Amino acid sequence: MRVKLARVAGFCMGVRRAMEIALEASRNAPKPVYTLGPLIHNPSALALLEKQGVSILKEIPRKGEGTVIIRAHGAPPSTIEKLKRAGFSIKNATCPKVVKVQMLAKTYASKGYNCVLIGDKGHAEVIGILAHAGEKGILVSSEEDIEKLPTLNKYIILAQTTQDRKRFEKWCKKILEKNPGGKIFDTICDATFRRQHEVRRLAKHVEAIVVVGGKNSANTKRLAEIASECNAFTLAVETAEDLDLEKLKNFSSIGVTAGASTPNWVINQVVKQLEALPGKKETILERGTKKLIRFLLEANLMTGLAGFCLALGIGLILRLGLRSIIGACAAGGYIYAMHTLNRLLNREAGRYNDPLRANFLTIHQKALIGFSIFLSILSILISFYLGENAFLMYLALSLLGALYTARLFTDKKFRKKRLSLSGTKSFFVPLAWSIVSVIAPTIDLNSVNQQVIIILFALAFAIVFLRSALLDVLEIHGDKIVGRETIAVILGESKTIKLIKIVAFLTAITSLALVVWKITPIGVICFLPISLLFLLLSFKLKGEAIGLLLRLELFVELNFILFALLIIILKLIGIKLGFKI
Ligand code: SF4
Incomplete structure (x- = not known):
């Protein structure tokens, strides 16, 4: 089978960094080692961390010991303080791009600016950023929220890093029409955008696309949607075991992409499994060469x-x-x-x-x-x-x-x-x-x-x-x-x-x-x-x-x-x- 792998796929910089910090902590940090909530939305990666002795801390106890890793989404300063008071050592794996948004919120809030954050309600990253803005933070997660905005004189607009840029621009325009004079900071991370752009490009060159990633990963789901919109036969899988090889055999070329929380070794396994599959138009010579x-x-x-x-x-x-x-x-x-x-x-x-x-x-x-x-x-x-x-x-x-x-x-x-x-x-x-x-x-x-x-x-x-x-x-x-x-x-x-x-x-x-x-x-x-x-x-x-x-x-x-x-x-x-x- 001819397999084309997306040029940009799998772990983004922030997730990769968080994973590395967690693995390093599993060896050298005071034990037991926890992550505050699941580090990433990928069962294989979480299973691996569990195997390495890194488990998930669901609630902060009054007293605790060991190390807690703050995941790439970041956390409110009060949560980090609470963890320290309980006796945990902290390893902060907040993505530098998220830290930048947190710092913007903190700095402008301290200067008396309101911080309007365009993001998803209840998302860990949003909670963390708003906490850095304190009382000055305002969340906009729908068009109705824009209608409900109070009159703002000094304010900035920020974005949750994974927001859709078109929607962000549209909403910024609406907010500015209502409250002129706001300062816009486009804090959207292009890791997600680049993966989406790449799957569109890939879809033009292959007959089917396999999207690898956790079932709960929002960016993996979005990649699968985009692949379908591009009229490619799309299959979303969590691991190589989920591949429907009988169906995939009917194609001569397959593209593979993966969400930002998918580890390389899972992508690797999927690619290798697909490459071993006989492609529809593959000659015996091609197959033989590949096998050799x-x-x-x-x-x-x-x-x-x-x-x-x-x-x-x-x-x-x-x-x-x-x-x-x-x-x-x-x-x-x-x-x-x-x-x-x-x-x-x-x-x-x-x-x-x-x-x-x-x-x-x-x-x-x-x-x-x-x-x-x-x-x-x-x-x-x-x-x-x-x-x-x-x-x-x-x-x-x-x-x-x-x-x-x-x-x-x-x-x-x-x-x-x-x-x-x-x-x-x-x-x-x-x-x-x-x-x-x-x-x-x-x-x-x-x-x-x-x-x-x-x-x-x-x-x-x-x-x-x-x-x-x-x-x-x-x-x-x-x-x-x-x-x-x-x-x-x-x-x-x-x-x-x-x-x-x-x-x-x-x-x-x-x-x-x-x-x-x-x-x-x-x-x-x-x-x-x-x-x-x-x-x-x-x-x-x-x-x-x-x-x-x-x-x-x-x-x-x-x-x-x-x-x-x-x-x-x-x-x-x-x-x-x-x-x-
Ligand atoms: S998507 Fe961007 S901001 Fe979010 S963790 Fe990855 S690199 Fe950081």
Whole structure:
């Protein structure tokens, strides 16, 4: 099935932030941890929070202990005071955009202005904003409310962040006609609008639309209404289990969108389930290709292939002849084995990042472990051809990996320790890749220029670091849920993306300079396009654009295949033109 995911779907910035604060509190804040009312309108996310020990506080007791998280809608200052007096610690997850409206209400009310708020009666956000305006707050939730407005001299008009802009503008006009001189602040958040705009766009390109989100989520319901208005067959589901696959089979293309409170892992599961469905016009070849790609990714074979290609490319740059292929086989096998075992250990995070892969790993666990051990042993044996030191290097690396894995399978305490060490994963992975692809094939050779080896080691490290960091950003949700401290979790998404951009840019510039100044063989120029491609991918990495995120892993691994291909092409050109590359 051809599945198109809305460019903007799922968690908005405020909800995402609230979720992250709640997950962080579940690990580090004083226990028990509560949210004041449901954090978001999504059963899967609430079930997850419950599992992490975050429950819902329905009423404020006279005495309490632990932590209370104020949700994205915010709360009246008196409620927060009451919670503090009862003895709770407070984690305020009010969305910054809601805080801005609260502050406007507070500031203008203190200057004697009336604050007219256009919003829905009884909504938590509205209650919170009005409370900040105190006696100066006036709610307008219908046209009748406008008629009933008293005469206002000094006043401002604010909007609940999720209001419809057309209605807001119409009502503002009416209020101003009745009471001229009011100051308008358009405080509507465009997160909802952007999702609605995107579903209209999507409807033009697909035959059916699946809207993912909680049954009680107002913005999810609105997305489903818009999709129907656009004449697309619309199906609203809470999870992948609700998909009516029999009906959906009759289409050749399906669009997927999701409300602002739908977690990525739920969207992910729906997309993967739909992609596995045979599309009406899909050819056997298309289906076969998709299945093959999925299998290569799920079974981790793409990662092994990426490792093989990096080592092959470097061997060709260094003109190592047969050693290039032997070294690449050993590197590919080793990288495959270590990554597969690591993925098996991190299945818990994988359940949120890529549930179908987690299922695949569970079903084929024994075969994957067996194959990884086989490849690991094979790599050690192959490395014998590269020389004594290379053999010892592989032996040491494989033993370290095996020790690490064996202890993790048995020792829960060690597993906890490892979690706190895992921020270093983004450095250890590039280190291991660079060792097996640059050092191991050359350590037993005297003829290779040491300066070039160091440069290639640094470039390989940078490229694999880009790979790791990009994948860490991709998997940040699941990692945060299970408390894995990857570089993206430690630095935060935007700082990691900035770091990726800097490293990619520097790698591109360096590889170009090295070739221009004839410091390294000409093949080093192939680092330039792949670092630029990583740079391009990092520009596309936006929190809300999960369409790309779902496919990022494939692009990342393909980059390494491209690297090897470019070097082969360059070599062939060199042979044709009669000079050595
Ligand atoms: S919809 Fe806008 S204002 Fe509301 S939580 Fe999301 S980002 Fe914040």
